[in-house]
Amino acid sequence: MKILIIEDEKALAESMATYLSAEQYFCEFAETFDDAMYKAETFHYDCILLDLMLPGGDGMKILEALKADNKEDGVIIISAKGALEDKIRGLQIGADDYLSKPFHLPELAARIHSLIRRKSFGNNNxxxxxxxxxxxxxxxxxxxxxxxxxxxxxxxxxxxxxxxxxxxxxxxxxxxxxxxxxxxxxxxxxxxxxxxxxxxxxxxxxxxxxxxxxxxxxxxxxxx
Amino acid sequence: MKILIIEDEKALAESMATYLSAEQYFCEFAETFDDAMYKAETFHYDCILLDLMLPGGDGMKILEALKADNKEDGVIIISAKGALEDKIRGLQIGADDYLSKPFHLPELAARIHSLIRRKSFGNNNxxxxxxxxxxxxxxxxxxxxxxxxxxxxxxxxxxxxxxxxxxxxxxxxxxxxxxxxxxxxxxxxxxxxxxxxxxxxxxxxxxxxxxxxxxxxxxxxxxx
DNA sequence: CTTCAATGATGAGGATCTTCATGATGCTAA
DNA sequence: TTAGCATCATGAAGATCCTCATCATTGAAG
Missing domain, CATH: 1.10.10.10 (Winged helix-like DNA-binding domain superfamily/Winged helix DNA-binding domain)
Structure with a gap:
């Protein structure tokens, strides 16, 4: 299972990867908007963790691009706490789940697990x-x-x-x-x-x- | 927060430690009965993860020794699945929680977290x-x-x-x-x-x- | 095969949880 | 200060959940 971690806070990204590796996931990173857009559009991931606050552009655009390409990678949006509008908009565009910062790693893992299980039932859930x-x-x-x-x-x-x-x-x-x-x-x-x-x-x-x-x-x- | 992992399956012990370290716990190991007994009696831990199946002796004896010494370390018993008798006996002797193998690391972390929170309220809960x-x-x-x-x-x-x-x-x-x-x-x-x-x-x-x-x-x- | 004990199924009742409609209270702006 | 709006409190009704007593089924022993 491959996961793309789009997150510019390096320390956070590393601890996420450490945690998720213990759960048998393989993690890749993207720290900037351009890098994230390239990887998301070029490769396939079972789950993409998308931080909306990125240097270089609005993370939501990456989600839009994925949906425009009909890519079916699972996407979990990660954003600053309390941004309810992001939550609603992200889910409308087609994100699969939403997580507010700060979050506990076990909760992140639980949501990834749940998402992948859902996806495994088929394309249209x-x-x-x-x-x-x-x-x-x-x-x-x-x-x-x-x-x-x-x-x-x-x-x-x-x-x-x-x-x-x-x-x-x-x-x-x-x-x-x-x-x-x-x-x-x-x-x-x-x-x-x-x-x-x-x-x-x-x-x-x-x-x-x-x-x-x-x-x-x-x-x-x-x-x- | 210090955790003692008493577990002879090395791979399992390592993945537990990796996971728990990401949650800011410090982990120590004991792989044999004697080593476990020594460390448990000599040092203080916020939580002891006790596998009952150990080379060299019955893990339950370690729990008994801790209680006989009036040590207040939190203890979570880990054992082969379905061994309900172990569960009951362990909790009677004074273990704080019980987890059956195989388990998910997030659940383990959740129980440790819950245990430590309980303990922090005071000696007699x-x-x-x-x-x-x-x-x-x-x-x-x-x-x-x-x-x-x-x-x-x-x-x-x-x-x-x-x-x-x-x-x-x-x-x-x-x-x-x-x-x-x-x-x-x-x-x-x-x-x-x-x-x-x-x-x-x-x-x-x-x-x-x-x-x-x-x-x-x-x-x-x-x-x- | 028959009996027996353990396990699971069932319906009903009570406890708990959620929803709804309404009323009270605190904030803000004129 | 007061009007008006948003937020919170409340009681009651309905939905859901859990418990209990009883009955049915299964597997094992004789």
Whole structure:
């Protein structure tokens, strides 16, 4: 996975690279507007980290150029804190995410990871399996073109399943993922059972096959 | 902040150190039971990452020795996945947290950060301010020795405030902290207002002063 | 095959969270 | 000082989530 770090603060760029390298990403740098524009237009990256404040020009122009070229590199905009207008404009032009300075490196890594996972589902952020369609961007689910309204937890479950399709996922992992309660010893999965039941019900009642198999004593498995 | 990494898989230990160094921690290593026992008993660390599977002995004995010496180093147990018995036993003996292999480095960092923050509140995990007491470990809140029952969101808010006491915290930060919804553009703080109102109400009705001041146009500030 | 215990499914109820409509309060400019 | 606007507070209603009691299913032992 290749990442382009467009950032003129050298110290920041280096610490980002150190951190991301530990996560098995390969990093390249661009410190000026012209260099960034050249690299972004010439090569392909799985993710471009774009600082808007650059010597030599407005970083937003790089994003515009990428979109004009129909390049599909993931772009995360990085900017001074509180610049809500940049955020809105960047996302409108087609950036995939936005991060305000100062930020914590783990959060950056989490967003890159999330972005790349999203991209891996396909060009237009769609996951399809027969009559079932999930729009990762709009966060909507349809069965035979009819929309299925899921709650937040149900949607998170579904996404977790399809991003681990054909693999068994443990109840522990599911419960911790849902609750966010990473520290505690979870000895009760009732809430998990409830959400899974509701998710299954909504999908099958909408006309979808039951792709979610129970693996007795272990967890669940989404079959595609 | 000093961290002792007790781990015999050298590659893993190195990537942990690389990652944690980027977060401004200083890391030391121990690869064997004897070395680990010596360093843990001799020096002080803000956090000890303890792999239970060590050449030369059972890692749990190191934890026991630390507790017998009344050492207050934070300890996070790291062990093969699914070993729930280890988890329970380790936490009973006095470990502060538990992480199953394999894990993601950002999660490790998050737990270390959380642990150190907890420790910084005091030896016995208590935060006191006049008639108000918060037990970080039991996650309970009392006013004049009467227990106040808070919901999860209310408790998270309170903790966020006191860990930023005497500083103004923005509504954006609060809302993102509460919702976990880091990506979206939050333009609605109604849920935040609701939780803050309920938190304030519970505390004042229990007899506590109102330490939470509204900073018009910006956010809130907890005064101590 | 039958029994039994462990695991998972289900519906209902209560707790919690979010949204909405409305009212109160603080800022700013005339 | 007051009018007007933006911001914040509040109570209530609705949506979502979690818990509980009960029932169904699975796998293993006899």
């Amino acid at each position: 769609l996951f399809r399996q027969n009559e079932l369609t999930i729009d990762l961007l709009a966060k909507t689910v349809t069965v035979n073109d009819a929309k299925v309204v899921l709650t937040k937890k149900e949607y998170e479950l579904l996404l977790y399943f399809i991003s681990n399709k054909n693999r068994v996922v443990s109840k522990t992992a599911l419960a911790e993922h849902l609750s966010g309660d990473v520290a505690g010893i979870l000895d009760n999965y009732d809430f998990l059972y409830a959400h899974i039941k509701n998710l299954k019900k909504k999908l099958t009642e909408a006309g979808a096959d039951n792709y979610l198999k129970t693996i007795y004593g272990t967890g669940y498995k989404w079959q595609s | 208590l935060f006191r301010q006049n008639e108000l007491t918060i037990d970080l470990l039991a996650k309970t809140v009392t006013v004049n020795d009467a227990k106040v029952v808070l919901t999860k969101k209310e408790y998270e808010l309170l903790l966020y405030f006191i860990s930023n006491k005497n500083r103004v915290v923005s509504k954006t930060a609060l809302a993102e902290h509460l919702s976990g919804d880091v990506a979206g553009i939050l333009d609605n703080y109604d849920f935040l207002y609701a939780h803050i109102k309920n938190l304030k109400k519970k505390l004042t009705e229990a007899g506590a002063d109102n330490y939470l001041k509204t900073i018009y146009g910006t956010g809130y500030k907890w005064q101590s």
